[in-house]
Amino acid sequence: MKKILIIIFIFFFFCMQKTEASITVQSAGSTVVSATQISQPINVIISGLLNLLVTIKVKALDSYITNTTDSSLRIPVSQLYLNDGSNSYQMQNNIDVTILSALISVATYTKPYTALVTNVSVIPAGTYNTRLQFTLDSTLSTQTFTFTLSFVIPLDQSVSTTTTPVMITLTPENVFDTSANIANTTSPQINIKSNKKWKLLMDTSNLGTLIGNYYFQVLSATSHVNEYSTTPVKIEPNQQYTLAKGTGTYTAPITGSYTTDYILLKYYLVNNSGTFLKEGTYNNYVKYILQEDN
The missing domain is CATH 2.60.40 (Immunoglobulin-like)
Structure with missing residues (x-):
């Protein structure tokens, strides 16, 4: 009897782990620079969910998007938006912004976004970074993922x-x-x-x-x-x-x-x-x- 109970307990624990929600964010392409803005595609990936209502929030962990070799070159993070093709969400330092509320019916769900920096002109060449914290809320759990968003500005x-x-x-x-x-x-x-x-x-x-x-x-x-x-x-x-x-x-x-x-x-x-x-x-x-x- 003891042996059977142990087996059942392990199986139950395994099932719970399989239904745990997780979130990751990945770069999905190269930086594009135009006359007034820069853009970078990213993918938000949700895994381990079936028929669950989820909410994704994002907050900027830095006040600026900063050049990695010269910290005096920086862009206010308030000029950064995440665009899903229909809506643009303005990033704010240490303020959560909801970018998705949806019922997920697949085990792995990928949501594409374009990170846009607006109202810029001549940007000195180099790499510019800022950190974004993504929070996934579901009926199962709350998970966070910190993503370093990088824009690579080419030599012009x-x-x-x-x-x-x-x-x-x-x-x-x-x-x-x-x-x-x-x-x-x-x-x-x-x-x-x-x-x-x-x-x-x-x-x-x-x-x-x-x-x-x-x-x-x-x-x-x-x-x-x-x-x-x-x-x-x-x-x-x-x-x-x-x-x-x-x-x-x-x-x-x-x-x-x-x-x-x-x-x-x-x-x-x-x-x-x-x-x-x-x-x-x-x-x-x-x-x-x-x-x-x-």
Whole structure:
């Protein structure tokens, strides 16, 4: 009799464990960044339920969505919403928000949501995290799950020039001048756009034939260009020269807009041949490269 009772007790305990409710939350895709918002799909998964009424509540455990490497870059968590396709639920720090009340009739139920951060503009590149606590209430139990929501903001950079090509023109007055210093007609403006610290390089791997000594010089720069030299530099083939370095080109992080930032360059030719420069058209090529600067 004792043996039978033990078996019945184990079986009853096993049945109780099978009907225990559980909740997990998983990322369901990559971060999508648009002009005014960022989004991240997630799945809320409920397991171990059959024909039970459940309620899911969510509260933010942090006041901000914060950059993992620079805590000064942060977004108020009140700008975060969970959208189920029909309704949007605003997150609040330490305040529960009900996002689902339903009768679950399957053993494993998955509810997709999109986490949306609204009213943003230029977001510096990096990973931003915040913690959300999901609470599952059912007639069987109450379960909680803490989920770290991550948004990965990619690097957004571009470089362009408003003066193409750069022309250095010889005239009858200087073509026979064996010590002539001949500059470009119009100084090229190199435009820079970046949502993170950057550096601008000039690559001369495809420079071509040089008929004299060529030099470049940074003439001036805008406010987000904070490291450059105005000293003339001789151009050599197969080199990479750092033209400038700077910070993100925006008026303010998170809420600001991109600014127009650039450097002005000067190119010039020095005839050190001891004779005249030969007639002809000479094409020389440089490439501007914008990179992240750590």
